[in-house]
Amino acid sequence: MTATADGAVVVNLGPVVDAVKQQLVSRGLTFASNIPQVSTTITVFQSSDIAKAQRWTRWFDHAATWLPWIALLVAAAAVGVAPRGSRRRAVVIVASALAVAMIALGLGVTIGRAVYLGAVPAHVLPTHAAAAVFDAVVQPLRTTLRFVLVCALIVALATFLVGPSGAAQAVRDGFMWLVGRASGGRAGDTTREPRPWEVWIARYALVLTVVLIALGGLVLVFWHYPTGAVAFWIALVVVVLVVAVQVLAAPGRRAALAAKEDGTPTTLSA
Numbered sequence: 001m002t003a004t005a006d007g008a009v010v011v012n013l014g015p016v017v018d019a020v021k022q023q024l025v026s027r028g029l030t031f032a033s034n035i036p037q038v039s040t041t042i043t044v045f046q047s048s049d050i051a052k053a054q055r056w057t058r059w060f061d062h063a064a065t066w067l068p069w070i071a072l073l074v075a076a077a078a079v080g081v082a083p084r085g086s087r088r089r090a091v092v093i094v095a096s097a098l099a100v101a102m103i104a105l106g107l108g109v110t111i112g113r114a115v116y117l118g119a120v121p122a123h124v125l126p127t128h129a130a131a132a133v134f135d136a137v138v139q140p141l142r143t144t145l146r147f148v149l150v151c152a153l154i155v156a157l158a159t160f161l162v163g164p165s166g167a168a169q170a171v172r173d174g175f176m177w178l179v180g181r182a183s184g185g186r187a188g189d190t191t192r193e194p195r196p197w198e199v200w201i202a203r204y205a206l207v208l209t210v211v212l213i214a215l216g217g218l219v220l221v222f223w224h225y226p227t228g229a230v231a232f233w234i235a236l237v238v239v240v241l242v243v244a245v246q247v248l249a250a251p252g253r254r255a256a257l258a259a260k261e262d263g264t265p266t267t268l269s270a
Contacts, residue, residue: 014038071098088163095156102149109138109145147231151220154235158242162209172246194251201245202252208245212238 017038024032075094082090113134120130161168194202201208216238223230 088159091159092156092163095152095159099149099152099156102145102152105145106142106149109142113138143227147227150231151235154232154239158213158235158239161239161243162246172243194255198248199252199255202249202256205245205249205253209242212241212245 014037017035021032021035075098078094079087079090113131116134117127117130120127125133161171216234219234220231223234
Protein backbone atom coordinates (compact mmCIF):
# COMPACT_ATOMS: atom_id res chain seq x y z
CA MET A 1 0.00 0.00 0.00
CA THR A 2 1.47 3.33 -1.10
CA ALA A 3 0.40 6.95 -1.32
CA THR A 4 0.70 8.88 -4.57
CA ALA A 5 1.50 12.54 -5.06
CA ASP A 6 -2.16 13.39 -5.75
CA GLY A 7 -3.26 12.04 -2.35
CA ALA A 8 -4.45 8.58 -3.38
CA VAL A 9 -3.73 5.47 -1.33
CA VAL A 10 -3.34 2.56 -3.75
CA VAL A 11 -2.64 -1.15 -3.54
CA ASN A 12 -0.50 -2.76 -6.24
CA LEU A 13 -1.87 -6.23 -7.04
CA GLY A 14 1.28 -7.34 -8.89
CA PRO A 15 3.23 -8.58 -5.81
CA VAL A 16 0.06 -10.25 -4.49
CA VAL A 17 -0.50 -12.17 -7.72
CA ASP A 18 3.18 -13.16 -7.90
CA ALA A 19 3.11 -14.49 -4.34
CA VAL A 20 -0.05 -16.51 -5.00
CA LYS A 21 1.45 -17.87 -8.23
CA GLN A 22 4.60 -19.04 -6.43
CA GLN A 23 2.51 -20.73 -3.74
CA LEU A 24 0.46 -22.58 -6.35
CA VAL A 25 3.54 -23.74 -8.27
CA SER A 26 5.24 -24.90 -5.05
CA ARG A 27 2.15 -27.03 -4.30
CA GLY A 28 2.41 -28.81 -7.66
CA LEU A 29 -0.01 -26.70 -9.71
CA THR A 30 2.52 -26.01 -12.45
CA PHE A 31 -0.07 -24.49 -14.78
CA ALA A 32 -0.08 -21.44 -12.48
CA SER A 33 3.28 -20.45 -13.95
CA ASN A 34 1.39 -19.39 -17.08
CA ILE A 35 -0.46 -16.67 -15.18
CA PRO A 36 0.66 -13.38 -16.77
CA GLN A 37 2.25 -10.52 -14.91
CA VAL A 38 -0.27 -8.10 -13.39
CA SER A 39 0.41 -4.43 -12.75
CA THR A 40 -3.10 -3.35 -11.77
CA THR A 41 -3.53 -1.00 -8.82
CA ILE A 42 -6.62 -0.43 -6.72
CA THR A 43 -7.32 2.95 -5.13
CA VAL A 44 -8.38 2.41 -1.53
CA PHE A 45 -9.24 6.04 -0.92
CA GLN A 46 -8.11 9.50 -1.96
CA SER A 47 -7.73 12.69 0.04
CA SER A 48 -5.90 15.96 -0.42
CA ASP A 49 -4.75 15.74 3.22
CA ILE A 50 -2.62 12.62 2.67
CA ALA A 51 0.58 14.62 2.16
CA LYS A 52 -0.08 16.62 5.33
CA ALA A 53 -0.80 13.43 7.27
CA GLN A 54 2.45 11.90 6.03
CA ARG A 55 4.43 14.94 7.21
CA TRP A 56 2.85 14.78 10.65
CA THR A 57 3.44 11.03 10.79
CA ARG A 58 7.13 11.45 10.00
CA TRP A 59 7.42 14.19 12.65
CA PHE A 60 5.72 12.04 15.29
CA ASP A 61 7.89 9.09 14.29
CA HIS A 62 11.04 11.11 14.94
CA ALA A 63 9.64 12.59 18.15
CA ALA A 64 8.65 9.14 19.44
CA THR A 65 12.31 8.15 19.48
CA TRP A 66 13.27 10.82 22.00
CA LEU A 67 10.15 11.81 23.94
CA PRO A 68 9.99 8.66 26.13
CA TRP A 69 13.61 9.14 27.24
CA ILE A 70 13.00 12.84 27.89
CA ALA A 71 9.93 11.93 29.96
CA LEU A 72 11.97 9.42 32.00
CA LEU A 73 14.69 12.00 32.63
CA VAL A 74 12.11 14.59 33.74
CA ALA A 75 10.46 12.05 36.05
CA ALA A 76 13.84 11.06 37.55
CA ALA A 77 14.72 14.74 37.99
CA ALA A 78 11.39 15.39 39.75
CA VAL A 79 12.12 12.59 42.21
CA GLY A 80 15.74 13.66 42.61
CA VAL A 81 14.98 17.28 43.51
CA ALA A 82 12.25 16.30 45.99
CA PRO A 83 13.15 17.08 49.62
CA ARG A 84 14.74 14.27 51.59
CA GLY A 85 12.00 12.26 53.21
CA SER A 86 9.51 13.11 50.46
CA ARG A 87 11.02 11.15 47.58
CA ARG A 88 8.79 8.15 48.12
CA ARG A 89 5.78 10.44 47.86
CA ALA A 90 7.33 12.01 44.74
CA VAL A 91 7.62 8.57 43.11
CA VAL A 92 3.94 7.90 43.87
CA ILE A 93 2.93 11.29 42.42
CA VAL A 94 5.05 10.86 39.27
CA ALA A 95 3.77 7.33 38.65
CA SER A 96 0.17 8.42 39.26
CA ALA A 97 0.59 11.36 36.88
CA LEU A 98 1.95 9.00 34.22
CA ALA A 99 -1.05 6.71 34.70
CA VAL A 100 -3.44 9.66 34.32
CA ALA A 101 -1.60 10.71 31.16
CA MET A 102 -2.02 7.23 29.68
CA ILE A 103 -5.74 7.28 30.51
CA ALA A 104 -6.04 10.69 28.83
CA LEU A 105 -4.17 9.37 25.79
CA GLY A 106 -6.50 6.39 25.60
CA LEU A 107 -9.53 8.68 25.72
CA GLY A 108 -7.94 10.85 23.03
CA VAL A 109 -7.48 7.83 20.76
CA THR A 110 -11.11 6.82 21.29
CA ILE A 111 -12.39 10.32 20.57
CA GLY A 112 -10.06 10.65 17.58
CA ARG A 113 -11.41 7.40 16.17
CA ALA A 114 -14.97 8.71 16.36
CA VAL A 115 -13.99 12.02 14.75
CA TYR A 116 -12.05 10.22 12.01
CA LEU A 117 -14.93 7.86 11.17
CA GLY A 118 -17.33 10.78 11.05
CA ALA A 119 -15.05 12.77 8.73
CA VAL A 120 -14.49 10.03 6.14
CA PRO A 121 -17.31 10.05 3.53
CA ALA A 122 -18.98 6.67 3.08
CA HIS A 123 -18.67 6.87 -0.71
CA VAL A 124 -14.89 7.33 -0.40
CA LEU A 125 -14.28 4.56 2.15
CA PRO A 126 -16.88 2.33 3.85
CA THR A 127 -17.14 2.85 7.59
CA HIS A 128 -16.01 -0.67 8.47
CA ALA A 129 -12.98 -0.34 6.19
CA ALA A 130 -12.08 3.05 7.66
CA ALA A 131 -12.39 1.59 11.17
CA ALA A 132 -10.13 -1.33 10.22
CA VAL A 133 -7.48 1.04 8.85
CA PHE A 134 -7.58 3.22 11.97
CA ASP A 135 -7.45 0.27 14.36
CA ALA A 136 -4.51 -1.27 12.50
CA VAL A 137 -2.58 2.00 12.68
CA VAL A 138 -3.19 2.73 16.38
CA GLN A 139 -3.00 -0.85 17.71
CA PRO A 140 0.71 -0.58 18.65
CA LEU A 141 -0.06 2.71 20.43
CA ARG A 142 -2.93 1.13 22.35
CA THR A 143 -0.77 -1.80 23.40
CA THR A 144 2.01 0.50 24.55
CA LEU A 145 -0.21 2.86 26.53
CA ARG A 146 -1.89 -0.06 28.31
CA PHE A 147 1.52 -1.47 29.16
CA VAL A 148 2.77 1.87 30.52
CA LEU A 149 -0.50 2.41 32.41
CA VAL A 150 -0.20 -0.92 34.22
CA CYS A 151 3.48 -0.34 35.02
CA ALA A 152 2.80 3.15 36.38
CA LEU A 153 -0.05 1.91 38.58
CA ILE A 154 2.06 -0.93 39.93
CA VAL A 155 5.02 1.36 40.66
CA ALA A 156 2.72 3.79 42.50
CA LEU A 157 1.10 0.97 44.47
CA ALA A 158 4.37 -0.79 45.34
CA THR A 159 6.03 2.48 46.42
CA PHE A 160 3.03 3.28 48.59
CA LEU A 161 2.94 -0.18 50.21
CA VAL A 162 6.58 -0.07 51.35
CA GLY A 163 6.08 3.40 52.86
CA PRO A 164 5.55 4.35 56.50
CA SER A 165 1.94 5.51 56.19
CA GLY A 166 -0.76 3.99 58.37
CA ALA A 167 -2.59 2.52 55.39
CA ALA A 168 0.57 0.87 54.05
CA GLN A 169 1.39 -0.50 57.50
CA ALA A 170 -2.14 -1.89 57.77
CA VAL A 171 -1.71 -3.69 54.43
CA ARG A 172 1.63 -5.13 55.52
CA ASP A 173 0.16 -6.20 58.87
CA GLY A 174 -2.68 -7.93 57.02
CA PHE A 175 -0.21 -9.69 54.76
CA MET A 176 1.86 -10.68 57.78
CA TRP A 177 -1.25 -12.10 59.45
CA LEU A 178 -2.05 -14.15 56.34
CA VAL A 179 1.54 -15.45 56.20
CA GLY A 180 1.36 -16.36 59.86
CA ARG A 181 -1.92 -18.20 59.42
CA ALA A 182 -0.68 -20.02 56.32
CA SER A 183 2.54 -21.09 58.07
CA GLY A 184 0.91 -22.07 61.34
CA GLY A 185 2.57 -19.18 63.14
CA ARG A 186 6.09 -20.09 62.00
CA ALA A 187 6.53 -16.96 59.86
CA GLY A 188 5.65 -13.33 60.36
CA ASP A 189 5.86 -13.51 64.17
CA THR A 190 7.79 -10.55 65.54
CA THR A 191 7.49 -11.53 69.22
CA ARG A 192 9.93 -14.46 69.12
CA GLU A 193 13.68 -14.58 68.60
CA PRO A 194 14.51 -14.27 64.90
CA ARG A 195 15.98 -17.18 63.00
CA PRO A 196 19.37 -16.71 61.28
CA TRP A 197 17.83 -16.50 57.81
CA GLU A 198 15.37 -13.84 59.03
CA VAL A 199 18.28 -11.81 60.38
CA TRP A 200 19.97 -12.15 56.99
CA ILE A 201 16.83 -11.02 55.13
CA ALA A 202 16.45 -8.04 57.49
CA ARG A 203 20.08 -7.06 56.89
CA TYR A 204 19.77 -7.19 53.10
CA ALA A 205 16.09 -6.25 52.73
CA LEU A 206 16.86 -3.16 50.66
CA VAL A 207 19.24 -5.08 48.39
CA LEU A 208 16.70 -7.87 47.91
CA THR A 209 13.97 -5.34 47.08
CA VAL A 210 16.14 -3.63 44.47
CA VAL A 211 17.12 -7.01 42.95
CA LEU A 212 13.48 -8.14 42.72
CA ILE A 213 12.41 -4.90 41.04
CA ALA A 214 15.37 -5.06 38.66
CA LEU A 215 14.59 -8.66 37.73
CA GLY A 216 10.96 -7.75 37.05
CA GLY A 217 12.11 -4.86 34.87
CA LEU A 218 14.49 -7.11 32.93
CA VAL A 219 11.72 -9.63 32.29
CA LEU A 220 9.52 -6.84 30.91
CA VAL A 221 12.34 -5.43 28.78
CA PHE A 222 13.18 -8.78 27.18
CA TRP A 223 9.58 -9.96 26.83
CA HIS A 224 8.58 -10.02 23.16
CA TYR A 225 5.75 -7.45 22.74
CA PRO A 226 4.58 -7.29 26.39
CA THR A 227 0.90 -6.48 26.83
CA GLY A 228 -0.86 -4.81 29.73
CA ALA A 229 -1.83 -8.22 31.11
CA VAL A 230 1.79 -9.40 31.00
CA ALA A 231 2.95 -6.27 32.81
CA PHE A 232 0.21 -6.70 35.41
CA TRP A 233 1.08 -10.29 36.31
CA ILE A 234 4.83 -9.70 36.36
CA ALA A 235 4.40 -6.59 38.48
CA LEU A 236 1.96 -8.39 40.79
CA VAL A 237 4.53 -11.15 41.40
CA VAL A 238 7.21 -8.55 42.12
CA VAL A 239 4.95 -6.65 44.53
CA VAL A 240 4.04 -9.83 46.41
CA LEU A 241 7.70 -10.81 46.69
CA VAL A 242 8.69 -7.31 47.88
CA VAL A 243 5.99 -7.35 50.55
CA ALA A 244 7.07 -10.89 51.49
CA VAL A 245 10.64 -9.64 52.01
CA GLN A 246 9.30 -6.93 54.34
CA VAL A 247 7.25 -9.49 56.28
CA LEU A 248 10.06 -12.03 56.58
CA ALA A 249 12.48 -9.30 57.66
CA ALA A 250 10.16 -8.12 60.45
CA PRO A 251 11.47 -10.45 63.22
CA GLY A 252 15.10 -9.60 62.47
CA ARG A 253 14.31 -5.89 62.22
CA ARG A 254 12.46 -5.95 65.55
CA ALA A 255 15.37 -7.74 67.22
CA ALA A 256 17.80 -5.18 65.81
CA LEU A 257 15.71 -2.28 67.11
CA ALA A 258 15.41 -3.90 70.53
CA ALA A 259 19.15 -4.50 70.66
CA LYS A 260 19.81 -0.89 69.67
CA GLU A 261 17.57 0.39 72.44
CA ASP A 262 19.31 -1.87 74.97
CA GLY A 263 22.74 -0.88 73.70
CA THR A 264 23.76 -4.48 72.99
CA PRO A 265 25.58 -5.47 69.79
CA THR A 266 23.53 -7.04 67.01
CA THR A 267 24.46 -8.98 63.89
CA LEU A 268 22.19 -6.72 61.86
CA SER A 269 24.44 -3.69 62.23
CA ALA A 270 27.16 -5.04 59.99
